[in-house]
Amino acid sequence: KAGVTQTPRYLIKTRGQQVTLSCSPISGHRSVSWYQQTPGQGLQFLFEYFSETQRNKGNFPGRFSGRQFSNSRSEMNVSTLELGDSALYLCASSEGSYTTSEQYFGPGTRLTVT
């Protein structure tokens, strides 16, 4: 089975722009979660989607949004970028509707805001 894929792998944007990141989960997995990783704050939960519905949301401003499509692929969007949004954005894929034992992460998208 192919693993979790994230595109693009690297991105450079300027302040005020917006960005869309994509995540394709493992085939058959229906849950996708997004995390932000920074040196200062560590790994922080952004949101979680299951069957095209947002099931849980972290403590991030409304500039951060996401969605999930019927094929389970997910996108996250950050509008009006700030320097502090520079981070590694990771998505995680898991199988089903209940708290599952195995969550697999993609390689991440490295976003740099200048």
Added chain:
Amino acid sequence: GEDVEQSLFLSVREGDSSVINCTYTDSSSTYLYWYKQEPGAGLQLLTYIFSNMDMKQDQRLTVLLNKKDKHLSLRIADTQTGDSAIYFCAESLNAYGGATNKLIFGTGTLLAVQP
């Protein structure tokens, strides 16, 4: 509350055992995980333990869970230079009224293996 803590750094010699420790605060955790992150890479799932277990062994990895003290440890036997990485523990939480796959991560422990 949601808080997971780890020591920041551990240095061992090749061939020795490494023990990475983690404490968590939420007693409703269902699964506890160990992930490995190498430079510039994503998170690799190493192993996990269900909250009603005390121990799990998987080849060179042994996970111990003390639920009373909310303490989790990862022991790596015969540590190799390729084990040098950052190790994160994480807990999954049950959301009231529904399931969730949300993970709360620790701060990460940098394991340095000296040849």
